Amino acid sequence: HVTEDTPGLLHHVKFQSQNFESILMWDSGPTSPPDTVYSVEYKTYGQRQWLAKAGCQQTTRKSCNLTMETGNLTELYYARVTALSPGGRSATKMTDRFSPLYHTTIKPPDVTCVPKVRSIQMMVHPMPTPILGEDGHQLTLEKIFQDLFYRLELQVNRTYQMHLEGTQREYEFVGLTPDTEFIGVTTISVPTWSKESAPYVCRVRTLPDRTWT
Amino acid sequence: FGPCQVKGVVLSELWKAFWAVKNTVQAQDNITSIRLLKPEVLPNISDAESCFVAHALLKFYLNVVFKNYYNKRVEFKILKSLSTLANNFILIISKLQPSQENEMFAIKESAHRRFLLFQRAFKQLDIEAALAKAFGEMDILLTWMEKFYHQL
Numbered sequence: 377h378v379t380e381d382t383p384g385l386l387h388h389v390k391f392q393s394q395n396f397e398s399i400l401m402w403d404s405g406p407t408s409p410p411d412t413v414y415s416v417e418y419k420t421y422g423q424r425q426w427l428a429k430a431g432c433q434q435t436t437r438k439s440c441n442l443t444m445e446t447g448n449l450t451e452l453y454y455a456r457v458t459a460l461s462p463g464g465r466s467a468t469k470m471t472d473r474f475s476p477l478y479h480t481t482i483k484p485p486d487v488t489c490v491p492k493v494r495s496i497q498m499m500v501h502p503m504p505t506p507i508l509g510e511d512g513h514q515l516t517l518e519k520i521f522q523d524l525f526y527r528l529e530l531q532v533n534r535t536y537q538m539h540l541e542g543t544q545r546e547y548e549f550v551g552l553t554p555d556t557e558f559i560g561v562t563t564i565s566v567p568t569w570s571k572e573s574a575p576y577v578c579r580v581r582t583l584p585d586r587t588w589t
Numbered sequence: 590f591g592p593c594q595v596k597g598v599v600l601s602e603l604w605k606a607f608w609a610v611k612n613t614v615q616a617q618d619n620i621t622s623i624r625l626l627k628p629e630v631l632p633n634i635s636d637a638e639s640c641f642v643a644h645a646l647l648k649f650y651l652n653v654v655f656k657n658y659y660n661k662r663v664e665f666k667i668l669k670s671l672s673t674l675a676n677n678f679i680l681i682i683s684k685l686q687p688s689q690e691n692e693m694f695a696i697k698e699s700a701h702r703r704f705l706l707f708q709r710a711f712k713q714l715d716i717e718a719a720l721a722k723a724f725g726e727m728d729i730l731l732t733w734m735e736k737f738y739h740q741l
Contacts, residue, residue, distance in 0.1 A: 422624025450632060452729070454621050473615045475728055478608070568601050568735065570608075 384408065385467035386459040391442070393480040395517065396505040400432075400440045400455045400471070412461045416440045421452035421473055434460075443506045446476055449520065476507075482517065482573035485526065487562045489578035493585050495550040498560055498578075500526050502545070518543070521566040531559040554585035598681055600735055606673035607727045610666055617721040625710045625722055626729040630703050637693070639737055641700030644685045646730065647678045649708065654723045657716070674727070 384407035392399050404412060416432035419425060432440035446453045456470040483503070490497040504514040518524050530538040530549045540547045552558065558580055564573040634642055655675045659668070711719045 419621070421621060422627060424622040450628070450732070470621075472612055473618075473621075473725070477732065478611075478728060568604065570601065570605065 382461075382465040382467045385412065385461060385465060386414075386457060386469050389455070389457050389469040389471055391446075391455070391471055391474045391479055393476060395483050395503060396443065396447070396476055396480050396507050396520075398441075398443050398446045398474070398476060398480070400442050400457070402438055402457050402469070404438065404459070405467075408459060409461050409463070411436065412459050414438070415458045415460070416442075416455060417458075418442055418445050418453060418455040420448075421454060426456070429455075446474065447507055449477055449507060477520075477569065480571075482564050482566065482571050484574045484576040485562050485564050487560070487576045487578060489560050489580045491580045491582050493554050493583045494552050495548050496530065496552060496558060496560065496580055496582065498528055498547045498549070498562060500545045500547075500562060503564075517564070521569065521571075523568050524564060524566050527563045527565055529561045531561065552582050554582050557581045597684075598677055600731070603674060603677050603731055606670040606677075607731060610670045611725075611728065613664070613667065614721060615725040618718070618725045620714070620718060620722060623710065623714070623722070624726070624729075625707055625719075626726045626733075627706065627710070630707045631729070631733045634700075634703070634733075635696070636737075637696045638700045638703075640685055641697050642703055643734065643737075644682060645700065645704040646707065647682050647685070649704075649711075650723070650727075650730075651675060651678050651682065653711075654720055657720050658724060661720075 384405035386408070387403040387405050389400070389402040392401050400416060400418075402414070413434045413436055414432070415434055416429040417426040418429055419427060427445075429440055429442060429445065440455075442453075442455060453474045453476075454470055455474065456468055458466060458468040460466045486501040486503065488499045488501070490499070503517045505517060505520065507515045507520065509515045509519070525541055525543045526545075526547075528540045528547050528549075532538060532552075538549050540549065549558075549560075560578045560580060562576045565571070631642075655671055655678070658671055711723060714722065
């Protein structure tokens, strides 16, 4: 979308969002002087008024955190950046319609891998988001995405892997060889929104078997 | 949807069909200050009312939005998504049987008022702008439908 544009001052105005941490980003154009300043405005889709984002006015930075301003998951948003060069040239560009639910990507899960003699426990920790529920508490990803589940894989060797999946947080791969190294891979999946996180990988060695045989 | 049950619809298929054309269609809607599916139309609908509202909205999308879009010269990609969405809407509507009993009259009236809010906003726009806006707001409609979808 282009509202008014001096060619080459402003490019790629878009949101980047991870676990609902939503950052507006943009690039300066090939002809924009280094001391060009930028001002950010945002609004809810359907509202007339653009609101200036405090802290992102007349800035030389090329990003602005709009997490709190885009925190209502039932709403859609727009943001726009106005670039002003010292010579008085200006350009304004708007984002596509931003839907936090649609656009956010999922970070790798936070997992603790605990080796035992013949098993490995994997505990997935809750992932709070900046989104507040009606009770004012931070919502977790699991609360927001009802069909979210975890997919775990234990690479035993080049050709053999073990798989577990579910919505609970604790998993255990059993029947393993003591004193052996394994690679654990955990990803988060949200089928309805076709989202999948990058994997969390842990390299872990089962404990030696010290029992007398 | 409250008293109405719909089986055999895979909502993620509808999502994928819409996502394929979301940016294209939403970019055709330059009126960022008007929203057809306003907060007063959808959120906080009682279960009982949801069947009536869903029935009315889906029928409107079929008979007005999708139908008119078919007559426009649009990219094949959009037509492909349109037919997936339209076919699923036909299936859903065929299964949505809003109750016609007398005691549901008040609920039906409330649902109809909500639908009129949407329809009035649609009619206030030029037809081309209204079609692009309605199609672009499918994500709002699907997000709302999903709440009931998961309650089965």
